[in-house]
Structure formats: structure tokens, C-alpha cells
Amino acid sequence: MELRIFNSASRRKEVFEPIDKNRVTMYVCGPTVYNRVHIGNARPAVIFDTLFRLLKSLYPQVVYARNITDVDDKIIDVANKRGQKSEEIAKLYADFYSKDMARLNCEPPTIEPFATKHIPEILDMIEVLIRKGFAYVSEKHVLFSVSSMPSYGQLSGKSLHDLTIGARVEIGKYKRDANDFVLWKPSKKGEPAWDSPWSRGRPGWHIECSAMAQKHLGVTVDIHGGGLDLLFPHHENETAQSCCANGGKPLANFWMHNGFIQLDGQKMSKSLGNFKLVCDLLEHHPGEVLRYVILSAHYRSEQQFNASLLESAKRSLDTLYRCLQSTENLDNIVVDLSTNNGFLALLDDLNTSESISELHALARQTRQGSKKKRVVARGKLLSLANMLGLLQQNPDDWFKKAHDPDALSQQEIEEAILLRQQAKELKDFGEADRIRDSLALKGVVLQDSRNGTGWRRS
RNA sequence: GGCGCGGUGGCAGAGUGGUCAUGCAGCGGACUGCAACUCCGUUAACGCCGGUUCGAUUCCGACCCGCGCCUCCA
Numbered sequence: 001m002e003l004r005i006f007n008s009a010s011r012r013k014e015v016f017e018p019i020d021k022n023r024v025t026m027y028v029c030g031p032t033v034y035n036r037v038h039i040g041n042a043r044p045a046v047i048f049d050t051l052f053r054l055l056k057s058l059y060p061q062v063v064y065a066r067n068i069t070d071v072d073d074k075i076i077d078v079a080n081k082r083g084q085k086s087e088e089i090a091k092l093y094a095d096f097y098s099k100d101m102a103r104l105n106c107e108p109p110t111i112e113p114f115a116t117k118h119i120p121e122i123l124d125m126i127e128v129l130i131r132k133g134f135a136y137v138s139e140k141h142v143l144f145s146v147s148s149m150p151s152y153g154q155l156s157g158k159s160l161h162d163l164t165i166g167a168r169v170e171i172g173k174y175k176r177d178a179n180d181f182v183l184w185k186p187s188k189k190g191e192p193a194w195d196s197p198w199s200r201g202r203p204g205w206h207i208e209c210s211a212m213a214q215k216h217l218g219v220t221v222d223i224h225g226g227g228l229d230l231l232f233p234h235h236e237n238e239t240a241q242s243c244c245a246n247g248g249k250p251l252a253n254f255w256m257h258n259g260f261i262q263l264d265g266q267k268m269s270k271s272l273g274n275f276k277l278v279c280d281l282l283e284h285h286p287g288e289v290l291r292y293v294i295l296s297a298h299y300r301s302e303q304q305f306n307a308s309l310l311e312s313a314k315r316s317l318d319t320l321y322r323c324l325q326s327t328e329n330l331d332n333i334v335v336d337l338s339t340n341n342g343f344l345a346l347l348d349d350l351n352t353s354e355s356i357s358e359l360h361a362l363a364r365q366t367r368q369g370s371k372k373k374r375v376v377a378r379g380k381l382l383s384l385a386n387m388l389g390l391l392q393q394n395p396d397d398w399f400k401k402a403h404d405p406d407a408l409s410q411q412e413i414e415e416a417i418l419l420r421q422q423a424k425e426l427k428d429f430g431e432a433d434r435i436r437d438s439l440a441l442k443g444v445v446l447q448d449s450r451n452g453t454g455w456r457r458s
Numbered sequence: 459g460g461c462g463c464g465g466u467g468g469c470a471g472a473g474u475g476g477u478c479a480u481g482c483a484g485c486g487g488a489c490u491g492c493a494a495c496u497c498c499g500u501u502a503a504c505g506c507c508g509g510u511u512c513g514a515u516u517c518c519g520a521c522c523c524g525c526g527c528c529u530c531c532a
Contacts, residue, residue: 159460232528233528296481302463304471315483357480367497433492
């Protein structure tokens with residue numbers, strides 16, 4: 001039973017072996033907090049939360065850090081536009097982020113470090129880089145010199161030569177090389193600023209992750225994750241800084257990158273105006289539905305996202321919850337998942353898609369066969385679902401909780417059901433159907449059974 | 459220009475050198491007063507052209523098409 005992970009650094013699946021089996025470390029790049037996050041930001045959060053759950057089942061201790069970048073030009077821009085402080089904007093959206101991700105059943109990471117809380121560590125690392133000759137000071141900036149590191153570009157598979165040819169960015173005149181990147185830069189008046197030997201300023205984009213990963217997780221982390229777009233330049237630069245500061249020791253042994261989400265067949269982009277905010281989606285869909293959609297595709301593939309997929313995911317979850325609801329009388333037992341196909345699929349580079357198909361197989365087994373087998377299947381279903389962060393609520397809540405404030409109350413529904421029952425007893429099926437149709441129009445679906453009439457919200 | 463990825467049934471989406479993905483939708487049947495749910499059955503796919511092979515959706519090559527990164531970006 002071993003976990004295999006596709007390592008972006010080697011571009012192949014490798015058997016995962018942690019540096020310390022008693023303390024597995026994972027660092028995932030969280031958001032820069034200047035607005036509400038979109039569904040694309042949710043994908044890595046959900047994926048690495050699932051990996052976190054899987055790792056915890058395999059190792060006694062897993063330390064998962066997901067950072068918050070709370071000092072950045074974009075935050076400053078928003079703060080300026082609103083006449084607020086950068087810190088206020090960052091705090092506001094960091095809180096929203098935690099809440100949004102929690103609604104997707106993402107557990108809180110072990111550590112959620114903030115860049116601005118690690119300025120001393122950042123300054124230390126920059127000083128080391130300057131002292132060792134990997135960084136230089138120029139016009140109050142400190143820059144990392146990519147030419148000082150022969151292996152620069154290896155992680156993302158780029159050569160400095162090609163980068164320079166393809167460069168579309170204007171070269172700052174304080175840079176020796178177009179690809180040199182900022183470790184520290186001077187702040188303008190009114191911007192967040194800290195004292196440093198080079199200027200009163202603030203850190204560049206990449207350095208905070210290097211400093212925070214090292215402080216909380218150690219020089220080399222087991223797994224470093226994030227969106228594919230972070231591979232270059234963010235992760236390339238992170239690993240360059242850390243590696244050079246630490247005598248060649250790598251920042252991470254395993255690099256994992258999730259693919260993009262496509263909205264209605266197109267890349268989500270602000271210019272197209274087709275990005276979906278998580279908080280807007282949550283107004284109309286349970287968080288678990290969003291999570292189910294995200295997990296239904298393999299994390300490395302490009303994923304489609306649209307309204308009909310949300311609807312399909314909702315129905316799939318309905319089926320699973322219905323199974324749980326109709327088998328609540330079965331004993332809850334502790335099961336061993338170690339030979340389960342759904343669990344084994346997760347061990348194979350986190351194949352959540354295949355794992356979800358096993359959820360449906362287990363649901364089927366929970367509904368049929370001998371009672372003993374059904375009890376075991378149900379135990380496995382709950383256990384596997386828990387590892388995926390799905391089926392986390394009680395079925396009655398799933399089906400009956402009202403999300404719309406104008407929805408019929410439980411009492412109103414039950415009264416209508418009673419009236420319909422009376423009509424049915426009088427064989428007045430016209431009236432009975434009229435009541436059922438009227439409830440359906442208000443989003444309530446009835447289900448007759450031997451034990452009476454049940455209901456759910458559609 | 460450089461580097462890289464992908465094209466699977468109506469939709470989404472795994473996977474595999476040789477009977478099955480799976481879900482949603484569809485179709486037929488059972489159940490039901492009729493439905494819903496559930497159950498049983500069922501339709502339907504591997505971009506194109508070659509090659510390797512007894513056999514290829516799966517391996518190899520060419521081609522077509524789409525996409526990503528190289529600039530902030532999950």
C-alpha cells in the first residue's frame with residue numbers, strides 16, 4: 001500500500017516517501033487576498049484538502065500549511081480605491097476566504113501563515129542570499145540574480161535563453177538580467193512598509209512562501225502544491241531562493257499542480273467576465289455540490305464547469321444521500337478501507353474521479369444483498385466519503401434544509417401532506433395531485449412509501 | 459519563436475493491449491391510484507491516417523484540431 005504522486009519536477013508518477021514518516025509536511029499556495037475568490041481558486045483548496053485527509057490516514061502527523069499573501073500591489077490598489085488601509089482589505093478577504101473554503105468542506109489547514117507576520121524571516125533570507133552572492137541591491141531594490149543559479153528553470157522546464165527571447169515584460173532598468181526578480185522593493189508613501197537595510201519597503205511576491213515554508217515546515221517540505229499557473233514563475237522562483245539560501249537543498253521533494261477550470265468551454269478570465277465567485281455559487285448550490293464537481297475530474301486535467309454540471313452533481317449527491325437516508329437503521333461499524341478500490345484509486349495520484357465511482361458502487365451494495373454485507377458497504381461508503389470530504393451532513397438536513405428564505409416551512413409542507421393524505425383516502429386523486437403539483441412548484445418533491453409520505457426540497 | 463498538454467458515447471469524466479468504468483440524461487420493464495424513489499434491463503464512444511501485434515481507444519509515427527505557460531493569475 002503505497003501512495004504514488006505525479007511529481008511536476010520529474011514529470012512522472014513517483015512513490016511518495018516523506019522525509020520523516022512521523023511528520024509529513026505539505027505547503028500549498030493560498031490566495032492573495034484582494035477580492036472574493038472564484039471557483040478556480042477553490043480547486044486547489046479542495047484537492048489539497050483531500051490529499052490532506054488521505055495523508056492523515058496514512059501517517060501519524062501531517063502538517064499542512066496554506067499561506068495567505070496579505071501584502072501585494074493588487075491589495076494596495078483596492079485599498080487605495082476604497083480609501084481603506086491595505087491591512088483592512090487583506091483581513092477582510094482572508095476571513096472571507098476561510099469561510100468560503102470551509103463551506104466546501106475544506107478542513108482548516110494546520111497552519112495558515114500570513115506574509116506580513118514573517119517579515120523578520122523574509123529579511124533574514126534575503127540577507128543570506130545577498131551574502132552568498134545570489135542577490136544584489138540596486139536602487140533600493142533587492143533582486144535575485146537568475147544567472148547565479150545554473151539550474152534556474154529546471155522545475156518548469158524553461159531555459160534562461162528561451163525565457164529572454166520570449167520575454168514580453170518590460171525590463172526594469174535596475175535589473176541586471178530581464179529574468180531577475182524582486183526580493184524586496186521600496187514602498188511609496190502610504191503603502192505598507194517595513195524597515196530594512198536597503199529601503200523602507202516590502203517583500204516581493206515569491207519570497208514569503210520560501211520564508212514561511214522554511215519556518216513552519218523545515219528546509220525541505222515533502223509536498224508543495226498549487227495551480228499550474230504558479231509553476232512559472234512563482235514556484236520556479238521560490239525554489240531558486242530556497243535552494244540557494246540553503247546550500248542546494250530543494251524547497252520540496254514533490255511538486256503538485258492542478259489544472260485549470262473552463263467555464264462553459266472557455267477559460268475563465270476577467271476580461272471575458274465569465275469568472276464565477278465561490279460566494280455567488282454558494283447562494284444557489286450547497287458547498288458539497290461544488291466540491292463534488294471539483295472532485296469528479298482528476299486534479300491534473302482541465303475541468304469543465306457550468307450550470308448543468310452543478311445540476312448533475314446535485315442529483316448524484318441526492319442519490320448517495322438517499323441511500324444513507326433509507327438505510328439509517330443499519331448499524332454503524334468501523335471498516336477497513338485498505339483494500340477498497342476507491343481508497344486505492346486515491347493512492348494512485350489522487351484519482352478522485354475513480355474514487356467517486358466507487359462511492360456509487362458502495363451505495364448500490366448498501367441497498368441490496370444480505371444485511372451483513374449492507375452494513376459493511378455502508379460503513380465503507382461513509383468512510384470513503386469522509387476521506388473525500390463528501391456526505392458530511394445528515395441526510396435529513398441535505399434534503400429538507402431550506403436555503404431560500406421564501407421557501408415553505410416544514411410545518412406548511414407537513415400540513416399540505418396531511419391534506420393530500422386525506423384526499424387520497426377519499427380516492428380524490430385529482431385533489432391529491434393538485435396538492436402535489438402545487439408543492440412541486442414551490443420546490444418540494446413528495447415521495448410516497450409504505451410508511452407514509454416523505455418529502456425533499458428539489 | 460521556445461516549452462508543455464489534450465482530443466473517449468447527448469453532457470461530464472476515469473481507464474485499459476483482448477467480456478464492465480462511473481455519474482447525469484435517454485429508452486424498455488417492475489413497483490405506484492398516477493408519480494417520485496428504488497430495482498431489473500438497455501442504447502451509445504474512444505479526432506484522422508499509417509505502423510507494430512493474432513488483436514489497439516490503449517504502444518509507435520505522421521497529420522488535423524483545441525488548449526496552456528513564457529506578464530498578474532488557482
